[in-house]
Amino acid sequence: MHASVHGLKMSALLAIAQVIDQAIDLESALDGVLKILSEQLSMQRATVTLFDPETGQLSINASYGLTLEEKRRGVYKLDEGVTGRIFQTGEPYYVPDIDKEPLFLDKTGSRRVKRGMISFIGVPIILHGDPIGVLNVDRLFEDEVSFEEDVDFLKVVATLIGQFLSLNEKIMAREAALKRENTSLKYQISKKSKGPYIVGQSSAMVEVQRQMEKVSPTRATVLLLGESGVGKTLIARIIHELSERKGNPFIKVNCASIPGNLLESELFGHEKGAFTGATNTRPGRFEEADTGTIFLDEIGELPMGLQAKLLRVLQDKELERLGSNRTRTIDVRILAATNRDLGHLVERGKFRLDLYYRLNVFPIRVPPLRERKEDITGLLNHFLHKMANDYGRSIHLTSTALDALIRYDWPGNVREMQNLIERLVIMSEEDRISLEFLKSYLSPGQTAAVQETLPVSEDAPRHTSLKEFERNEVMAALERNGWVQYKAAEALGLSARQMGYRVKKYGLESMIAEGRAKLRRQKENQL
Numbered sequence: 397m398h399a400s401v402h403g404l405k406m407s408a409l410l411a412i413a414q415v416i417d418q419a420i421d422l423e424s425a426l427d428g429v430l431k432i433l434s435e436q437l438s439m440q441r442a443t444v445t446l447f448d449p450e451t452g453q454l455s456i457n458a459s460y461g462l463t464l465e466e467k468r469r470g471v472y473k474l475d476e477g478v479t480g481r482i483f484q485t486g487e488p489y490y491v492p493d494i495d496k497e498p499l500f501l502d503k504t505g506s507r508r509v510k511r512g513m514i515s516f517i518g519v520p521i522i523l524h525g526d527p528i529g530v531l532n533v534d535r536l537f538e539d540e541v542s543f544e545e546d547v548d549f550l551k552v553v554a555t556l557i558g559q560f561l562s563l564n565e566k567i568m569a570r571e572a573a574l575k576r577e578n579t580s581l582k583y584q585i586s587k588k589s590k591g592p593y594i595v596g597q598s599s600a601m602v603e604v605q606r607q608m609e610k611v612s613p614t615r616a617t618v619l620l621l622g623e624s625g626v627g628k629t630l631i632a633r634i635i636h637e638l639s640e641r642k643g644n645p646f647i648k649v650n651c652a653s654i655p656g657n658l659l660e661s662e663l664f665g666h667e668k669g670a671f672t673g674a675t676n677t678r679p680g681r682f683e684e685a686d687t688g689t690i691f692l693d694e695i696g697e698l699p700m701g702l703q704a705k706l707l708r709v710l711q712d713k714e715l716e717r718l719g720s721n722r723t724r725t726i727d728v729r730i731l732a733a734t735n736r737d738l739g740h741l742v743e744r745g746k747f748r749l750d751l752y753y754r755l756n757v758f759p760i761r762v763p764p765l766r767e768r769k770e771d772i773t774g775l776l777n778h779f780l781h782k783m784a785n786d787y788g789r790s791i792h793l794t795s796t797a798l799d800a801l802i803r804y805d806w807p808g809n810v811r812e813m814q815n816l817i818e819r820l821v822i823m824s825e826e827d828r829i830s831l832e833f834l835k836s837y838l839s840p841g842q843t844a845a846v847q848e849t850l851p852v853s854e855d856a857p858r859h860t861s862l863k864e865f866e867r868n869e870v871m872a873a874l875e876r877n878g879w880v881q882y883k884a885a886e887a888l889g890l891s892a893r894q895m896g897y898r899v900k901k902y903g904l905e906s907m908i909a910e911g912r913a914k915l916r917r918q919k920e921n922q923l
Contacts (some may be wrong), residue, residue: 412556425560426458434460439533444557445479446529454479482518482530488547491516519550523558531557595778596771600763611758612638617710619755620733622762625811628733629693631762636689641729645688647681652694660702661718670719682715682726689729696736703748710754765806772802775810777866779817787821796831807839867902879911
Protein backbone atom coordinates (compact mmCIF):
# COMPACT_ATOMS: atom_id res chain seq x y z
CA MET A 397 0.00 0.00 0.00
CA HIS A 398 1.35 3.47 -0.85
CA ALA A 399 2.42 5.45 2.21
CA SER A 400 0.07 8.32 1.34
CA VAL A 401 -2.87 5.96 0.84
CA HIS A 402 -2.00 4.12 4.07
CA GLY A 403 -1.95 7.45 5.93
CA LEU A 404 -5.28 8.44 4.42
CA LYS A 405 -6.86 5.16 5.52
CA MET A 406 -5.46 5.44 9.06
CA SER A 407 -6.77 9.00 9.42
CA ALA A 408 -10.11 7.84 7.98
CA LEU A 409 -10.29 5.00 10.55
CA LEU A 410 -9.58 7.48 13.36
CA ALA A 411 -12.32 9.76 12.04
CA ILE A 412 -14.73 6.82 11.77
CA ALA A 413 -13.99 5.71 15.34
CA GLN A 414 -14.62 9.28 16.53
CA VAL A 415 -17.92 9.52 14.64
CA ILE A 416 -19.11 6.23 16.15
CA ASP A 417 -18.00 7.30 19.63
CA GLN A 418 -19.86 10.61 19.45
CA ALA A 419 -22.98 9.49 17.58
CA ILE A 420 -26.23 9.70 19.52
CA ASP A 421 -28.16 7.29 17.30
CA LEU A 422 -27.68 4.55 14.72
CA GLU A 423 -28.60 6.58 11.64
CA SER A 424 -26.27 9.51 12.36
CA ALA A 425 -23.36 7.12 13.11
CA LEU A 426 -23.76 5.14 9.88
CA ASP A 427 -24.26 8.30 7.79
CA GLY A 428 -21.09 9.77 9.31
CA VAL A 429 -19.03 6.64 8.55
CA LEU A 430 -20.20 6.54 4.93
CA LYS A 431 -19.54 10.25 4.47
CA ILE A 432 -15.91 9.74 5.53
CA LEU A 433 -15.49 6.81 3.11
CA SER A 434 -16.90 8.87 0.26
CA GLU A 435 -15.21 12.20 0.89
CA GLN A 436 -11.79 11.08 2.18
CA LEU A 437 -11.23 7.84 0.24
CA SER A 438 -13.23 8.32 -3.01
CA MET A 439 -15.46 5.37 -2.16
CA GLN A 440 -18.62 6.52 -3.90
CA ARG A 441 -22.25 5.49 -3.28
CA ALA A 442 -21.39 3.81 0.01
CA THR A 443 -24.28 1.89 1.58
CA VAL A 444 -24.98 -0.15 4.69
CA THR A 445 -27.62 -2.79 3.99
CA LEU A 446 -28.99 -4.61 7.04
CA PHE A 447 -31.12 -7.73 7.48
CA ASP A 448 -34.67 -7.01 8.67
CA PRO A 449 -36.03 -10.01 10.64
CA GLU A 450 -39.63 -8.78 10.19
CA THR A 451 -39.56 -8.81 6.37
CA GLY A 452 -36.82 -11.42 5.92
CA GLN A 453 -35.13 -9.08 3.43
CA LEU A 454 -32.06 -6.88 3.19
CA SER A 455 -32.70 -3.15 2.92
CA ILE A 456 -30.50 -0.06 2.82
CA ASN A 457 -30.39 1.53 6.28
CA ALA A 458 -27.82 4.21 5.50
CA SER A 459 -26.22 5.58 2.36
CA TYR A 460 -24.07 8.38 1.05
CA GLY A 461 -24.47 9.58 -2.53
CA LEU A 462 -27.96 8.12 -3.09
CA THR A 463 -31.20 10.04 -3.35
CA LEU A 464 -34.10 9.08 -1.06
CA GLU A 465 -35.83 7.36 -3.98
CA GLU A 466 -32.69 5.37 -4.87
CA LYS A 467 -32.29 4.37 -1.23
CA ARG A 468 -35.95 3.27 -1.03
CA ARG A 469 -35.46 0.96 -4.05
CA GLY A 470 -32.49 -0.78 -2.40
CA VAL A 471 -34.35 -3.79 -1.01
CA TYR A 472 -33.01 -7.27 -1.73
CA LYS A 473 -34.12 -10.83 -1.12
CA LEU A 474 -31.51 -13.01 0.57
CA ASP A 475 -30.75 -14.86 -2.67
CA GLU A 476 -30.78 -11.73 -4.83
CA GLY A 477 -27.80 -10.03 -6.48
CA VAL A 478 -24.30 -9.34 -5.18
CA THR A 479 -25.60 -7.97 -1.87
CA GLY A 480 -27.59 -11.15 -1.21
CA ARG A 481 -24.60 -13.31 -2.12
CA ILE A 482 -22.27 -11.44 0.27
CA PHE A 483 -24.81 -11.78 3.08
CA GLN A 484 -25.43 -15.50 2.51
CA THR A 485 -21.79 -16.53 2.07
CA GLY A 486 -20.35 -14.18 4.69
CA GLU A 487 -17.48 -13.47 2.26
CA PRO A 488 -16.32 -10.22 0.56
CA TYR A 489 -17.08 -9.78 -3.14
CA TYR A 490 -15.18 -7.71 -5.70
CA VAL A 491 -16.55 -6.72 -9.11
CA PRO A 492 -13.80 -5.20 -11.33
CA ASP A 493 -16.34 -3.85 -13.83
CA ILE A 494 -20.00 -3.73 -12.82
CA ASP A 495 -21.01 -3.53 -16.50
CA LYS A 496 -19.78 -7.12 -17.02
CA GLU A 497 -21.18 -8.69 -13.84
CA PRO A 498 -24.50 -10.55 -14.35
CA LEU A 499 -25.14 -10.66 -10.57
CA PHE A 500 -25.01 -6.87 -10.40
CA LEU A 501 -28.62 -5.66 -10.40
CA ASP A 502 -28.24 -1.88 -9.86
CA LYS A 503 -31.68 -1.91 -8.23
CA THR A 504 -31.23 1.61 -6.91
CA GLY A 505 -30.64 2.90 -10.49
CA SER A 506 -27.91 5.23 -9.24
CA ARG A 507 -25.11 4.12 -11.58
CA ARG A 508 -26.63 4.69 -15.00
CA VAL A 509 -24.44 7.68 -15.84
CA LYS A 510 -21.04 6.15 -15.08
CA ARG A 511 -21.90 2.51 -15.75
CA GLY A 512 -18.93 0.78 -17.38
CA MET A 513 -16.20 2.61 -15.49
CA ILE A 514 -16.96 1.55 -11.92
CA SER A 515 -15.67 -1.31 -9.79
CA PHE A 516 -17.59 -2.51 -6.74
CA ILE A 517 -16.47 -3.88 -3.35
CA GLY A 518 -18.76 -5.39 -0.75
CA VAL A 519 -17.94 -6.92 2.65
CA PRO A 520 -20.23 -8.61 5.16
CA ILE A 521 -20.95 -6.99 8.53
CA ILE A 522 -20.39 -9.82 11.00
CA LEU A 523 -21.60 -10.02 14.60
CA HIS A 524 -20.94 -13.04 16.85
CA GLY A 525 -19.86 -15.03 13.79
CA ASP A 526 -23.03 -14.42 11.75
CA PRO A 527 -23.66 -11.88 8.95
CA ILE A 528 -26.11 -9.13 9.95
CA GLY A 529 -25.65 -6.91 6.90
CA VAL A 530 -23.42 -5.75 4.06
CA LEU A 531 -21.14 -2.71 3.52
CA ASN A 532 -20.88 -1.77 -0.17
CA VAL A 533 -18.81 0.91 -1.95
CA ASP A 534 -17.98 1.88 -5.54
CA ARG A 535 -14.44 2.55 -6.74
CA LEU A 536 -13.44 4.49 -9.87
CA PHE A 537 -11.03 2.64 -12.23
CA GLU A 538 -8.30 5.28 -12.14
CA ASP A 539 -7.63 4.79 -8.42
CA GLU A 540 -4.27 3.01 -8.19
CA VAL A 541 -5.05 0.88 -5.15
CA SER A 542 -5.31 -2.93 -5.14
CA PHE A 543 -8.74 -4.31 -4.33
CA GLU A 544 -7.20 -6.58 -1.62
CA GLU A 545 -6.09 -3.52 0.34
CA ASP A 546 -9.55 -1.99 -0.01
CA VAL A 547 -11.23 -5.21 1.12
CA ASP A 548 -8.99 -5.48 4.21
CA PHE A 549 -9.69 -1.86 5.10
CA LEU A 550 -13.45 -2.24 4.60
CA LYS A 551 -13.44 -5.38 6.78
CA VAL A 552 -12.10 -3.27 9.66
CA VAL A 553 -14.77 -0.62 9.04
CA ALA A 554 -17.47 -3.34 8.89
CA THR A 555 -16.21 -4.72 12.25
CA LEU A 556 -16.54 -1.25 13.81
CA ILE A 557 -20.06 -0.92 12.37
CA GLY A 558 -21.00 -4.38 13.68
CA GLN A 559 -19.80 -3.51 17.19
CA PHE A 560 -21.72 -0.25 17.11
CA LEU A 561 -24.87 -2.06 15.93
CA SER A 562 -24.51 -4.50 18.84
CA LEU A 563 -24.04 -1.66 21.32
CA ASN A 564 -26.98 0.23 19.82
CA GLU A 565 -29.19 -2.86 20.16
CA LYS A 566 -28.25 -3.19 23.85
CA ILE A 567 -28.96 0.50 24.48
CA MET A 568 -32.36 0.22 22.77
CA ALA A 569 -33.21 -2.87 24.83
CA ARG A 570 -32.20 -1.03 28.02
CA GLU A 571 -34.25 2.02 27.01
CA ALA A 572 -37.27 -0.21 26.33
CA ALA A 573 -36.85 -1.84 29.77
CA LEU A 574 -36.57 1.59 31.43
CA LYS A 575 -39.67 2.79 29.56
CA ARG A 576 -41.63 -0.25 30.77
CA GLU A 577 -40.41 0.30 34.33
CA ASN A 578 -41.28 4.00 34.11
CA THR A 579 -44.75 3.17 32.76
CA SER A 580 -45.35 0.72 35.62
CA LEU A 581 -44.31 3.39 38.16
CA LYS A 582 -46.59 5.94 36.46
CA TYR A 583 -49.47 3.48 36.78
CA GLN A 584 -48.81 2.96 40.51
CA ILE A 585 -48.68 6.76 41.00
CA SER A 586 -51.94 7.11 39.06
CA LYS A 587 -53.62 4.61 41.41
CA LYS A 588 -52.42 6.47 44.51
CA SER A 589 -53.24 9.95 43.22
CA LYS A 590 -56.83 9.06 42.24
CA GLY A 591 -55.93 8.90 38.57
CA PRO A 592 -57.55 6.27 36.31
CA TYR A 593 -56.69 2.67 37.22
CA ILE A 594 -58.08 -0.87 37.00
CA VAL A 595 -59.75 -2.09 40.19
CA GLY A 596 -59.81 -5.83 39.35
CA GLN A 597 -56.87 -7.91 40.55
CA SER A 598 -57.82 -11.26 38.99
CA SER A 599 -55.13 -12.99 36.92
CA ALA A 600 -57.02 -12.00 33.74
CA MET A 601 -57.00 -8.29 34.65
CA VAL A 602 -53.39 -8.39 35.85
CA GLU A 603 -52.54 -9.67 32.34
CA VAL A 604 -54.55 -6.81 30.79
CA GLN A 605 -52.60 -4.36 32.98
CA ARG A 606 -49.29 -5.95 31.89
CA GLN A 607 -50.23 -5.55 28.22
CA MET A 608 -51.28 -1.92 28.80
CA GLU A 609 -47.99 -1.08 30.48
CA LYS A 610 -46.10 -2.73 27.61
CA VAL A 611 -47.90 -0.93 24.75
CA SER A 612 -48.56 2.49 26.33
CA PRO A 613 -45.06 4.02 25.75
CA THR A 614 -45.12 3.02 22.06
CA ARG A 615 -46.92 4.60 19.09
CA ALA A 616 -48.70 1.33 18.26
CA THR A 617 -52.39 1.26 17.39
CA VAL A 618 -54.31 -0.71 20.03
CA LEU A 619 -57.56 -2.63 19.46
CA LEU A 620 -59.57 -3.24 22.65
CA LEU A 621 -61.89 -6.24 22.40
CA GLY A 622 -64.67 -7.04 24.83
CA GLU A 623 -68.34 -6.87 25.67
CA SER A 624 -70.16 -3.63 26.35
CA GLY A 625 -69.43 -2.24 29.80
CA VAL A 626 -66.17 -4.11 30.55
CA GLY A 627 -64.17 -0.88 30.83
CA LYS A 628 -62.62 -0.40 27.38
CA THR A 629 -62.95 3.41 27.58
CA LEU A 630 -61.18 3.44 30.97
CA ILE A 631 -58.36 1.30 29.59
CA ALA A 632 -58.00 3.58 26.53
CA ARG A 633 -57.70 6.60 28.82
CA ILE A 634 -55.09 4.84 30.99
CA ILE A 635 -53.03 3.97 27.87
CA HIS A 636 -53.14 7.65 26.88
CA GLU A 637 -52.21 8.80 30.41
CA LEU A 638 -49.24 6.40 30.52
CA SER A 639 -47.96 7.47 27.09
CA GLU A 640 -45.75 10.43 26.16
CA ARG A 641 -48.94 12.11 24.86
CA LYS A 642 -50.26 12.67 28.38
CA GLY A 643 -51.33 16.30 28.71
CA ASN A 644 -52.28 16.41 25.02
CA PRO A 645 -55.87 15.86 23.82
CA PHE A 646 -57.71 12.59 24.45
CA ILE A 647 -60.72 12.57 22.12
CA LYS A 648 -63.40 9.88 22.31
CA VAL A 649 -65.79 9.18 19.41
CA ASN A 650 -68.52 6.55 19.60
CA CYS A 651 -68.99 5.41 16.00
CA ALA A 652 -72.35 3.80 16.84
CA SER A 653 -73.95 6.87 18.42
CA ILE A 654 -73.49 9.26 15.47
CA PRO A 655 -75.68 8.83 12.34
CA GLY A 656 -73.68 7.62 9.33
CA ASN A 657 -74.39 10.76 7.28
CA LEU A 658 -72.90 12.95 10.04
CA LEU A 659 -70.00 10.72 11.10
CA GLU A 660 -67.68 11.71 8.23
CA SER A 661 -68.02 15.39 9.08
CA GLU A 662 -67.63 14.59 12.80
CA LEU A 663 -64.37 12.70 12.24
CA PHE A 664 -62.76 14.66 9.40
CA GLY A 665 -64.39 18.10 9.63
CA HIS A 666 -65.97 20.20 6.88
CA GLU A 667 -65.65 23.51 5.08
CA LYS A 668 -68.41 26.11 4.99
CA GLY A 669 -71.01 25.15 2.37
CA ALA A 670 -69.75 21.56 2.05
CA PHE A 671 -73.31 20.31 2.51
CA THR A 672 -76.75 21.65 3.40
CA GLY A 673 -76.54 23.10 6.89
CA ALA A 674 -72.75 23.56 6.88
CA THR A 675 -72.92 27.25 7.75
CA ASN A 676 -69.44 27.32 9.30
CA THR A 677 -66.06 25.72 8.81
CA ARG A 678 -65.47 23.07 11.46
CA PRO A 679 -62.36 20.94 12.17
CA GLY A 680 -63.07 17.25 12.79
CA ARG A 681 -62.28 15.13 15.84
CA PHE A 682 -59.03 13.91 14.27
CA GLU A 683 -57.75 17.48 14.02
CA GLU A 684 -58.85 18.12 17.62
CA ALA A 685 -56.80 15.09 18.66
CA ASP A 686 -53.63 16.34 16.90
CA THR A 687 -50.50 15.52 19.02
CA GLY A 688 -52.74 13.41 21.27
CA THR A 689 -54.88 10.26 21.11
CA ILE A 690 -58.22 9.52 19.48
CA PHE A 691 -60.33 6.66 20.84
CA LEU A 692 -62.74 5.22 18.28
CA ASP A 693 -65.30 3.22 20.24
CA GLU A 694 -67.57 0.69 18.49
CA ILE A 695 -65.26 0.73 15.45
CA GLY A 696 -67.20 -2.22 13.99
CA GLU A 697 -70.07 0.19 13.25
CA LEU A 698 -67.93 2.41 10.99
CA PRO A 699 -69.54 2.58 7.49
CA MET A 700 -67.50 1.04 4.65
CA GLY A 701 -67.18 4.42 2.93
CA LEU A 702 -65.36 5.90 5.93
CA GLN A 703 -63.11 2.88 6.43
CA ALA A 704 -60.95 3.87 3.43
CA LYS A 705 -60.50 7.38 4.87
CA LEU A 706 -59.55 5.97 8.26
CA LEU A 707 -57.05 3.63 6.59
CA ARG A 708 -55.40 6.63 4.94
CA VAL A 709 -55.09 8.42 8.29
CA LEU A 710 -53.51 5.29 9.77
CA GLN A 711 -51.07 4.84 6.88
CA ASP A 712 -50.20 8.38 5.82
CA LYS A 713 -51.35 10.57 8.76
CA GLU A 714 -53.24 12.69 6.21
CA LEU A 715 -56.85 13.79 5.71
CA GLU A 716 -59.04 16.32 3.91
CA ARG A 717 -62.09 18.04 5.35
CA LEU A 718 -65.38 17.59 3.53
CA GLY A 719 -65.57 20.18 0.76
CA SER A 720 -61.82 20.88 0.80
CA ASN A 721 -58.94 19.79 -1.45
CA ARG A 722 -56.31 20.85 1.07
CA THR A 723 -54.44 17.88 2.57
CA ARG A 724 -53.77 18.22 6.29
CA THR A 725 -51.08 16.26 8.12
CA ILE A 726 -51.89 15.16 11.65
CA ASP A 727 -50.01 13.39 14.44
CA VAL A 728 -52.57 11.21 16.18
CA ARG A 729 -52.34 7.88 17.97
CA ILE A 730 -55.38 5.73 17.28
CA LEU A 731 -56.96 3.47 19.89
CA ALA A 732 -60.06 1.53 18.83
CA ALA A 733 -62.58 -0.70 20.57
CA THR A 734 -65.33 -3.08 19.55
CA ASN A 735 -67.70 -5.61 21.07
CA ARG A 736 -68.14 -7.27 17.67
CA ASP A 737 -66.08 -9.96 15.92
CA LEU A 738 -64.23 -7.92 13.28
CA GLY A 739 -62.86 -11.10 11.64
CA HIS A 740 -66.43 -12.29 11.08
CA LEU A 741 -67.38 -8.86 9.69
CA VAL A 742 -64.42 -9.10 7.25
CA GLU A 743 -65.65 -12.52 6.05
CA ARG A 744 -69.11 -11.05 5.41
CA GLY A 745 -67.68 -8.09 3.48
CA LYS A 746 -68.75 -5.60 6.18
CA PHE A 747 -65.25 -4.55 7.23
CA ARG A 748 -62.11 -3.94 5.16
CA LEU A 749 -59.41 -6.59 5.57
CA ASP A 750 -56.58 -4.06 5.16
CA LEU A 751 -58.08 -1.80 7.84
CA TYR A 752 -58.58 -4.78 10.15
CA TYR A 753 -54.87 -5.64 9.88
CA ARG A 754 -53.85 -2.03 10.55
CA LEU A 755 -56.11 -1.77 13.62
CA ASN A 756 -55.22 -5.20 14.96
CA VAL A 757 -51.54 -4.35 15.57
CA PHE A 758 -51.84 -4.86 19.35
CA PRO A 759 -55.16 -6.42 20.41
CA ILE A 760 -56.10 -6.51 24.11
CA ARG A 761 -59.05 -8.66 25.14
CA VAL A 762 -60.86 -7.38 28.21
CA PRO A 763 -62.73 -10.33 29.80
CA PRO A 764 -66.37 -9.98 30.92
CA LEU A 765 -67.14 -9.86 34.63
CA ARG A 766 -68.66 -13.36 34.67
CA GLU A 767 -65.20 -14.74 33.70
CA ARG A 768 -63.49 -13.01 36.63
CA LYS A 769 -65.89 -13.36 39.52
CA GLU A 770 -63.03 -12.95 42.01
CA ASP A 771 -63.05 -9.24 41.04
CA ILE A 772 -66.74 -8.74 41.92
CA THR A 773 -66.33 -8.13 45.67
CA GLY A 774 -63.49 -5.65 45.18
CA LEU A 775 -65.42 -3.78 42.50
CA LEU A 776 -68.54 -3.61 44.66
CA ASN A 777 -66.43 -2.24 47.48
CA HIS A 778 -64.91 0.35 45.12
CA PHE A 779 -68.30 1.58 43.90
CA LEU A 780 -69.80 1.64 47.41
CA HIS A 781 -66.94 3.93 48.50
CA LYS A 782 -67.36 6.08 45.38
CA MET A 783 -71.10 6.52 45.94
CA ALA A 784 -70.52 7.24 49.62
CA ASN A 785 -68.23 10.11 48.55
CA ASP A 786 -70.55 11.29 45.75
CA TYR A 787 -73.82 11.14 47.71
CA GLY A 788 -72.63 11.40 51.32
CA ARG A 789 -74.41 8.16 52.16
CA SER A 790 -73.03 4.69 52.99
CA ILE A 791 -74.96 1.48 52.42
CA HIS A 792 -73.97 -2.14 52.97
CA LEU A 793 -75.18 -5.45 51.57
CA THR A 794 -76.45 -8.39 53.58
CA SER A 795 -74.49 -11.58 53.10
CA THR A 796 -77.21 -13.17 50.92
CA ALA A 797 -77.45 -10.02 48.77
CA LEU A 798 -73.67 -10.18 48.30
CA ASP A 799 -73.98 -13.89 47.45
CA ALA A 800 -76.53 -13.03 44.77
CA LEU A 801 -74.25 -10.42 43.20
CA ILE A 802 -71.31 -12.84 43.16
CA ARG A 803 -73.45 -15.46 41.39
CA TYR A 804 -75.04 -12.94 39.05
CA ASP A 805 -73.65 -12.99 35.47
CA TRP A 806 -73.55 -9.19 35.01
CA PRO A 807 -74.69 -8.94 31.35
CA GLY A 808 -73.84 -5.23 31.43
CA ASN A 809 -70.50 -5.88 33.17
CA VAL A 810 -68.77 -3.16 35.24
CA ARG A 811 -70.97 -0.37 33.84
CA GLU A 812 -74.06 -2.26 35.03
CA MET A 813 -72.51 -2.68 38.48
CA GLN A 814 -71.75 1.03 38.84
CA ASN A 815 -75.28 1.95 37.75
CA LEU A 816 -76.78 -0.63 40.12
CA ILE A 817 -74.92 0.65 43.19
CA GLU A 818 -75.83 4.25 42.32
CA ARG A 819 -79.52 3.32 42.00
CA LEU A 820 -79.43 1.42 45.30
CA VAL A 821 -77.90 4.42 47.09
CA ILE A 822 -80.58 6.72 45.64
CA MET A 823 -83.60 4.42 45.98
CA SER A 824 -83.09 2.51 49.23
CA GLU A 825 -84.53 4.02 52.39
CA GLU A 826 -82.44 1.78 54.61
CA ASP A 827 -78.65 1.51 54.79
CA ARG A 828 -78.92 -2.29 54.78
CA ILE A 829 -79.64 -3.73 51.31
CA SER A 830 -81.49 -7.05 51.52
CA LEU A 831 -81.80 -9.67 48.82
CA GLU A 832 -85.53 -8.97 48.50
CA PHE A 833 -84.87 -5.28 47.79
CA LEU A 834 -81.99 -6.12 45.44
CA LYS A 835 -83.90 -8.63 43.25
CA SER A 836 -86.02 -6.01 41.52
CA TYR A 837 -82.84 -4.29 40.22
CA LEU A 838 -81.25 -7.40 38.67
CA SER A 839 -81.84 -8.64 35.13
CA PRO A 840 -85.19 -10.52 35.25
CA GLY A 841 -83.86 -13.47 33.27
CA GLN A 842 -81.20 -14.19 35.90
CA THR A 843 -83.01 -13.52 39.18
CA ALA A 844 -84.62 -16.98 39.37
CA ALA A 845 -81.32 -18.76 38.71
CA VAL A 846 -79.56 -16.64 41.34
CA GLN A 847 -82.36 -17.25 43.86
CA GLU A 848 -82.22 -21.05 43.46
CA THR A 849 -78.61 -21.24 44.65
CA LEU A 850 -79.10 -19.07 47.75
CA PRO A 851 -79.89 -20.11 51.35
CA VAL A 852 -83.50 -19.53 52.38
CA SER A 853 -82.70 -17.42 55.43
CA GLU A 854 -81.04 -14.01 55.40
CA ASP A 855 -79.42 -15.07 58.65
CA ALA A 856 -77.49 -17.94 57.12
CA PRO A 857 -74.64 -16.22 55.31
CA ARG A 858 -72.37 -18.18 52.98
CA HIS A 859 -70.03 -15.28 52.15
CA THR A 860 -68.69 -12.41 54.18
CA SER A 861 -70.39 -9.03 53.87
CA LEU A 862 -68.55 -6.15 52.24
CA LYS A 863 -67.93 -4.64 55.66
CA GLU A 864 -66.31 -7.86 56.86
CA PHE A 865 -64.44 -8.17 53.58
CA GLU A 866 -62.95 -4.68 53.95
CA ARG A 867 -61.99 -5.32 57.59
CA ASN A 868 -60.22 -8.54 56.59
CA GLU A 869 -58.42 -6.77 53.72
CA VAL A 870 -57.18 -4.01 56.06
CA MET A 871 -56.07 -6.61 58.65
CA ALA A 872 -54.21 -8.65 56.03
CA ALA A 873 -52.46 -5.53 54.64
CA LEU A 874 -51.37 -4.49 58.15
CA GLU A 875 -49.98 -7.95 58.89
CA ARG A 876 -48.11 -8.08 55.57
CA ASN A 877 -46.55 -4.68 56.24
CA GLY A 878 -45.35 -5.25 59.81
CA TRP A 879 -48.39 -3.51 61.36
CA VAL A 880 -47.15 -0.16 59.98
CA GLN A 881 -50.24 1.86 58.99
CA TYR A 882 -48.75 4.05 56.24
CA LYS A 883 -47.19 1.02 54.49
CA ALA A 884 -50.47 -0.88 54.63
CA ALA A 885 -52.25 2.22 53.30
CA GLU A 886 -49.87 2.37 50.31
CA ALA A 887 -50.44 -1.33 49.59
CA LEU A 888 -54.21 -0.75 49.53
CA GLY A 889 -54.01 2.49 47.55
CA LEU A 890 -55.37 4.53 50.47
CA SER A 891 -54.23 7.80 52.00
CA ALA A 892 -52.94 7.83 55.60
CA ARG A 893 -56.15 9.62 56.65
CA GLN A 894 -58.36 7.01 54.98
CA MET A 895 -56.36 4.23 56.63
CA GLY A 896 -56.67 5.88 60.04
CA TYR A 897 -60.43 6.12 59.56
CA ARG A 898 -60.69 2.39 58.81
CA VAL A 899 -58.49 1.41 61.77
CA LYS A 900 -60.80 3.37 64.07
CA LYS A 901 -63.98 2.19 62.30
CA TYR A 902 -63.09 -1.48 62.78
CA GLY A 903 -61.48 -1.08 66.23
CA LEU A 904 -58.09 -2.37 65.10
CA GLU A 905 -55.91 -0.27 67.45
CA SER A 906 -55.48 -3.12 69.95
CA MET A 907 -54.75 -5.60 67.13
CA ILE A 908 -52.00 -3.30 65.80
CA ALA A 909 -50.46 -2.97 69.27
CA GLU A 910 -50.54 -6.76 69.76
CA GLY A 911 -49.05 -7.35 66.30
CA ARG A 912 -46.16 -4.93 66.91
CA ALA A 913 -45.48 -6.46 70.33
CA LYS A 914 -45.40 -9.94 68.78
CA LEU A 915 -42.89 -8.78 66.14
CA ARG A 916 -40.68 -7.22 68.84
CA ARG A 917 -40.68 -10.49 70.81
CA GLN A 918 -39.74 -12.44 67.69
CA LYS A 919 -36.78 -10.11 67.04
CA GLU A 920 -35.63 -10.37 70.68
CA ASN A 921 -35.78 -14.18 70.50
CA GLN A 922 -33.71 -14.14 67.31
CA LEU A 923 -31.06 -12.01 69.01
